Amino acid sequence: MPNSRTVPPSNLAMEDIFLDEDSPKLVEFDANFRTFHLQAGSSQYSFCVDQYGSLEHLYYGNWVGSGHDLTYLSESDPSLTFETAPAGAQFTAGELKRMVEGEENIDSRQLWMLSTHMKSERGGDWHMARVENLTWRLRHLWEGKKEEAPVTASSILKVLERSSVSFREDSAADKADSGTARQSKRVIGARERNQLETESRPGRQGYKCSKLLEVSEFGTGDFRTPSLSVSFRKDGSRLLPLVYKKHQVISGIVPSTSGLPLLGARNRTGAQTLVVDMVDTYTELKVQLLYTLFPDISAVSRRVIVRNSSRLGMGDVDLVKCMSGTFDFLTNDWHLVSLHGGWACERNITTRRLQEGMVQLGSNRGVSSHQMNPFCVLTAGPPCEDHGLCYGFLLLYSGNWLMEVEQTQTGHVRVNVGLSDTHFSWDLGTQQSFESPECICVFSDKGLGGVTSTFHRLINERLIAPRWRDLICPVLINTWEALYFNVEHENIMKLARPAKDVGVELLVMDDGWFVDRNDDTTSLGDWIEDKKKLPRGLNGLAKDLNAMGLKLGIWMEPEMVNKSSVLYQEHPEWVLHHPARVRSEGRNQLVLDLTRSDVQDYIIQSVSNVLGGANIEYLKWDMNRALTDAYSAALPPSQQGEVYHRYVLGLYRIFEAVTLKFPHVLFESCASGGGRFDAALLAWCPQAWCSDNSDAYSRTRIQMGTSMWAPVRCMGAHIAACPSHQTHRTFMMKTRFIVALWGTFGLELDLNKLSREELDEVKELVALRKRLSQLTLHGSFFRLPGFGYPGAAHANSAGIGDSNVYAWMFVAPEQDRAVVSALIFHRDTVGRFPSRLKLRGLRPNLSYDITEHVPTPVAQGVFNGMFQAGGPTFKHQRRLQLSGLVLMEVGVPVHFNFDGDSLLLELTANS
Ligand code: GLA
Numbered sequence: 006m007p008n009s010r011t012v013p014p015s016n017l018a019m020e021d022i023f024l025d026e027d028s029p030k031l032v033e034f035d036a037n038f039r040t041f042h043l044q045a046g047s048s049q050y051s052f053c054v055d056q057y058g059s060l061e062h063l064y065y066g067n068w069v070g071s072g073h074d075l076t077y078l079s080e081s082d083p084s085l086t087f088e089t090a091p092a093g094a095q096f097t098a099g100e101l102k103r104m105v106e107g108e109e110n111i112d113s114r115q116l117w118m119l120s121t122h123m124k125s126e127r128g129g130d131w132h133m134a135r136v137e138n139l140t141w142r143l144r145h146l147w148e149g150k151k152e153e154a155p156v157t158a159s160s161i162l163k164v165l166e167r168s169s170v171s172f173r174e175d176s177a178a179d180k181a182d183s184g185t186a187r188q189s190k191r192v193i194g195a196r197e198r199n200q201l202e203t204e205s206r207p208g209r210q211g212y213k214c215s216k217l218l219e220v221s222e223f224g225t226g227d228f229r230t231p232s233l234s235v236s237f238r239k240d241g242s243r244l245l246p247l248v249y250k251k252h253q254v255i256s257g258i259v260p261s262t263s264g265l266p267l268l269g270a271r272n273r274t275g276a277q278t279l280v281v282d283m284v285d286t287y288t289e290l291k292v293q294l295l296y297t298l299f300p301d302i303s304a305v306s307r308r309v310i311v312r313n314s315s316r317l318g319m320g321d322v323d324l325v326k327c328m329s330g331t332f333d334f335l336t337n338d339w340h341l342v343s344l345h346g347g348w349a350c351e352r353n354i355t356t357r358r359l360q361e362g363m364v365q366l367g368s369n370r371g372v373s374s375h376q377m378n379p380f381c382v383l384t385a386g387p388p389c390e391d392h393g394l395c396y397g398f399l400l401l402y403s404g405n406w407l408m409e410v411e412q413t414q415t416g417h418v419r420v421n422v423g424l425s426d427t428h429f430s431w432d433l434g435t436q437q438s439f440e441s442p443e444c445i446c447v448f449s450d451k452g453l454g455g456v457t458s459t460f461h462r463l464i465n466e467r468l469i470a471p472r473w474r475d476l477i478c479p480v481l482i483n484t485w486e487a488l489y490f491n492v493e494h495e496n497i498m499k500l501a502r503p504a505k506d507v508g509v510e511l512l513v514m515d516d517g518w519f520v521d522r523n524d525d526t527t528s529l530g531d532w533i534e535d536k537k538k539l540p541r542g543l544n545g546l547a548k549d550l551n552a553m554g555l556k557l558g559i560w561m562e563p564e565m566v567n568k569s570s571v572l573y574q575e576h577p578e579w580v581l582h583h584p585a586r587v588r589s590e591g592r593n594q595l596v597l598d599l600t601r602s603d604v605q606d607y608i609i610q611s612v613s614n615v616l617g618g619a620n621i622e623y624l625k626w627d628m629n630r631a632l633t634d635a636y637s638a639a640l641p642p643s644q645q646g647e648v649y650h651r652y653v654l655g656l657y658r659i660f661e662a663v664t665l666k667f668p669h670v671l672f673e674s675c676a677s678g679g680g681r682f683d684a685a686l687l688a689w690c691p692q693a694w695c696s697d698n699s700d701a702y703s704r705t706r707i708q709m710g711t712s713m714w715a716p717v718r719c720m721g722a723h724i725a726a727c728p729s730h731q732t733h734r735t736f737m738m739k740t741r742f743i744v745a746l747w748g749t750f751g752l753e754l755d756l757n758k759l760s761r762e763e764l765d766e767v768k769e770l771v772a773l774r775k776r777l778s779q780l781t782l783h784g785s786f787f788r789l790p791g792f793g794y795p796g797a798a799h800a801n802s803a804g805i806g807d808s809n810v811y812a813w814m815f816v817a818p819e820q821d822r823a824v825v826s827a828l829i830f831h832r833d834t835v836g837r838f839p840s841r842l843k844l845r846g847l848r849p850n851l852s853y854d855i856t857e858h859v860p861t862p863v864a865q866g867v868f869n870g871m872f873q874a875g876g877p878t879f880k881h882q883r884r885l886q887l888s889g890l891v892l893m894e895v896g897v898p899v900h901f902n903f904d905g906d907s908l909l910l911e912l913t914a915n916s
Contacts, residue, residue: 008645030183031277031298032254033071034747041252042071043296044899046303047450050296051075052219058248060219060281060294062333065117065396065448067303075338076333079216083659087312095384096836110874141647157894215415220294222247229419230409234309234326234426237288237319243879247283247292249773254279258297259310264657266401266688267443268297268306270466274410275300276467288319297443303591304447304459309423312438321643323578327408328423329400329444333739336416337385338396342453342805343408349698351375351679352710354805356388359412367407369427371596371632371649372676373683379406382456382716383420389452389801389847390790397456398422399714401685403466403652422446428635442685445816453713454845460714465689465783469719472668473691477778478749479671479717480771481511481558481623486699486730487755490524493538494546503756505553507764508771511623513552513558513751518543526593529565530572532611543619551620558611558623558671561615563608564656565594565629574608579604581648583636591630594676599655600648601639601657609662616667626690628676639897660689673721673749682711690747699753700732701744701905702830705811708747708905709788709804717815722748738763739859740907742770743826746781747813750774773858777824777911784815787845792827792899794839808903810839816846820889821914823847827899828907835870841896844912846887853912855885855897865902872903885916 033042039054040063049068055061090498105372185906194897213227223231229280236243255433257273259280279296291312296305307330313322343366344352357364379400381447381452384393388761397419400406401760405425412418422444444593449455461872465474482504484492492514501512520535521592522528534542541548547557568575573580580595582588597604615791616624623776635648664672672690674681678697693715698705704722711720722745727735745751756764774781788803791887812827827842847853860877887897892912899908 028590029275029300031300032296034252034254034278035071035074038074038076039249042280043279043298043305044068044071045298045305045448046301048303050305050448051078053079054249055216056080057765059213059216060249060283062217062219065332065334065446066394067450082122104785120756135511173752175583188811193503209783217335217417217704219281219331219333220247221331221419222291224549228360228422229413230411231326232323232328232331232421233292233309235290235311235324236325238323239319239347245285245288245290247285250282250291252279252281259295261440262438262442262656264661265440265654266403266441266468266685267308268327268445268463269299270688271470272467282314286607288315290315290319290322297406299463301450302459302463304445306443306686307447309441310438311433311440313433313435315435317849320435322433323646324433324439324768326424326426326428326619327431327439327441328335328409328421329441330398330422330446332396332398332422332446333422334396334418334421337418339412340384340387341410342382342388344380344713346710348375348376348677348680348705349696350703351682351696351707352378352713354710354713355383356805358387359383359410359418361412363412365407366409367405367425368424369405370633370680371404371652373403373406373685374631375676375678375680378710379408379422379683381408381410381420382453382713383418384453387524387801388805390788391452391454391801392801393450393452395447395453395456396420396446397449397453397460397714399447399460400442400444400682401688402442403656403681403685405649414836415896420446420712424650428649429644431650432643432647444481450898457713457788461716464684464714464719468684469691470664470686470688473671475783475849476671476691476718477782478692479556479623480508480774481509481513481723482509482756483513483515483518483625483723483748483751483753484517485515485560485723486753488515488517490522491515491736494540494549497546498549500755500772501550501555503759503764505555505751507554507752507768508546508775509752511558512899513560513623513625514546515560515625516562516627518559525568527569529567529594530559530564530570530597532561532615535540543615543621547621554648556622557620558625559621560625561612561628562627563612563659564597564599566597567594571775578638579607580634581632581636581652582634582638584638586634589633592631594630596630596632598637598639598649598652599659600637601655603661603706605655608659609666612659612663614667621670623671623673623791625673625675625694625798628674628681631680657685657689660686664689675721679707679711682715684714687715687719692721693723695748698729698731699723700734701731701736701828703732703735704744705828705830706804707869708744709811710738710812711805712747712786712788712813715749717748717786717891720745720748721751722746723751723753723771723857725753726758738766738770739861739909740828740905742859742907743828743907744773746774746777746824747826747908749753749782750778752779770859780822780824781815784817785846787814788847789813789825789827789842792840792842794837805881809833812842814844814846820846820848821851823853825910825912826908828905829901830904832906833903839899839901842899843894843896844889847892847912849890849893851889851914852886853889853914855881855887856911856913857881858909861902861906878902903906 026800031044043050047068050065051063052060061079137327220232223229224244235245235398255277256280258278259267261267276299281294291314293310295308340356342356345355346353354367359402368377368378373379382395382397383393394719400422407425409421422796423441447456447459490494550557563847581598637648673692674686674690675694679695682693724745726743790801792812793810809831810829814825816823857879860879862876863872864878865872
């Protein structure tokens with residue numbers, strides 16, 4: 006029975022939720038300085054409520070402890086000269102006096118408010134007072150002068166006078182204001198006091214532009230790209246100055262009300278969430294900032310809930326931008342690492358040095374996309390694999406997304422992570438709320454490798470469904486590159502027999518199995534087996550495969566429909582389209598309108614019929630075109646800006662329903678290869694097809710980039726035919742094996758076209774993969790930097806740029822076993838010697854036996870340089886036994902002999 010106090014209701018009522026008294030606190034709130042200290046593993050994330058009620062970011066770095074007053078960071082930054090000075094941003098002396106008039110007992114919170122809303126005079130000029138120091142001084146003055154207690158209006162003023170604070174003169178407007186106030190007689194009655202606690206007065210904001218902020222709106226002094234934007238329908242205004250109202254720390258996470266995947270949703274052990282309520286005091290629009298922390302993980306996850314609880318009859322609000330998290334950083338030599346590509350070349354690593362201006366990463370294709378991946382890293386200085394300050398960002402979302410990285414005039418950098426605001430608007434009716442997807446910011450002072458290992462842990466431990474967490478992915482054969490659309494019962498059985506013989510466990514029947522699907526022009530939507538190809542149906546095929554000890558997996562593309570299909574004939578209105586316009590096709594198909602619940606239900610039913618009709622244990626869920634014509638016949642005009650996001654929510658609802666119904670079916674996601682390889686889908690599909698390009702060279706670059714945040718066990722990787730169907734390149738089986746071993750592992754080729762010797766080799770390699778799989782799938786993963794030939798080695802990074810040589814390794818949690826892989830693609834470096842390969846993650850004091858697997862079957866003559874069949878050729882003439890320290894500090898010499906040469910080492914510690 007879960008403890009009801011620790012499980013928040015889905016409709017969050019803040020007052021109902023408390024932190025368990027016995028949980029170690031990950032969030033400290035220092036009420037004196039109104040500072041939050043979040044303990045994120047070995048890192049600390051601190052921010053304070055400033056004198057204007059804004060949340061000022063103070064620090065994100067190594068843990069220094071929550072006992073420190075970090076508000077000095079905020080005091081010592083000057084305001085920007087000539088920056089917009091919000092007139093009347095603070096209370097005048099007159100106002101202060103009026104506010105305290107008649108109040109004899111003032112509590113410390115009111116004192117804080119009063120004493121922070123004023124201006125101090127320095128050197129004759131008026132400056133905005135960074136008055137946390139004033140508060141601090143006041144508090145100490147008070148503590149030292151207990152005899153003056155209780156705190157009264159006159160005693161406050163006395164202390165203020167003594168502390169050389171002077172006040173701005175009342176302006177004519179202020180006087181007029183105060184006239185009105187005086188008429189109401191009670192100047193600091195209950196309502197006003199409440200206002201004091203919740204606002205810095207409407208229209209009175211501080212200098213926001215030079216501050217690091219936790220949330221930012223446009224129009225009241227911060228000119229950087231905002232966290233969110235709204236438009237109030239009633240008066241067309243777009244101003245939304247937010248001030249702190251209250252906060253709460255809860256056990257676990259705040260569940261999503263719209264079905265978004267969240268870290269910790271399936272494993273909230275030890276998690277804590279800080280919820281900070283911000284409010285626009287004029288309209289009462291509320292913005293909740295959610296910060297979730299997990300013990301021992303140096304990461305902060307963030308999201309936002311916007312509530313339209315307008316009291317002024319502002320009516321509907323159009324939410325036109327809603328970022329999940331805003332992260333502001335001080336000046337540094339910032340570099341940005343991101344993942345870019347296209348079809349068949351996804352997630353290559355790009356780096357650039359930031360300069361003034363904005364870098365925008367994102368997708369408006371309706372899917373997270375081949376072109377950009379919702380991930381980036383800020384590095385202080387050029388990116389290094391195992392040292393240096395880094396902040397990694399990942400968005401848990403599968404649709405249109407945006408990351409804005411803006412370097413401003415001051416050198417500060419803002420990173421905004423969230424939904425794309427292109428073609429986005431959300432009609433937020435009164436009392437309605439909107440929640441953003443979750444984004445994660447990982448801190449590492451150990452380079453990109455540190456960012457990677459934290460993301461891998463988070464995804465494995467907090468995102469993937471517990472039933473799949475320790476999965477050893479079955480060795481599969483996929484029919485696509487072996488048979489394409491020619492999937493017939495007999496052909497499949499013909500492929501299944503050698504597959505079984507080499508050790509395959511699962512056969513995945515790809516595209517082509519459903520009614521009349523002989524090419525890509527027809528039948529999507531009609532999910533009924535083609536009896537001409539499968540006379541005994543899916544069930545008959547499953548039975549035959551099961552009888553020989555193989556499982557059956559299947560391909561579907563449930564979000565799509567071809568015009569040539571029964572579904573489209575019956576429901577032409579079920580696709581995304583504008584009724585008066587031509588419907589644009591991609592790969593001859595149209596996109597079903599997943600914003601509609603009837604369409605979602607149809608998909609849930611048709612997938613259930615397929616999965617329920619035969620013993621199917623694996624589903625490859627494909628999605629082969631971007632969204633266009635994003636208009637829904639089912640939504641009113643005011644909600645057409647919601648289509649892209651509602652599509653994604655519809656998709657998540659479908660995934661939730663079918664995975665609940667078929668918990669034993671392993672789902673793999675796919676989108677023309679890796680067009681929707683995002684963290685969100687891993688919540689239901691613990692693996693994703695990396696790319697339609699299964700050539701070992703292209704794949705290495707793709708998997709290097711993907712490994713930045715995605716664990717190895719999530720990356721779909723197969724041994725494919727030679728020459729490659731995508732590049733016509735040829736690599737020896739060993740090299741193709743090494744690349745597939747760095748992922749889920751499978752075969753994607755027609756085994757009937759291999760020679761007996763090749764089949765024997767595949768059999769040996771499959772057996773080796775099974776022996777190493779626990780380690781490669783669930784060990785710690787390391788990219789190995791600094792290895793390469795003259796001119797090609799990128800000193801401190803791995804997988805960045807045009808390197809020719811790549812190396813990576815996997816280490817068991819106990820550090821007693823490891824697997825090391827390295828390969829070269831073009832040996833345009835004859836006669837040159839590479840640097841040594843230095844390993845990572847080992848125990849310095851342990852001695853490791855090194856076994857080289859799969860020796861190369863060619864030898865090179867020393868005197869004429871000629872290659873000839875020979876072998877087995879090992880890279881090392883004797884069996885090495887070396888300490889972890891030597892392997893990591895001194896390294897191993899590795900010489901490659903020809904294009905596509907590779908190395909596979911297994912390390913076993915001597916007991
Ligand atoms: C996409 C996938 C491929 C294959 C085909 C089938 O391109 O990425 O792996 O499933 O569709 O049409």
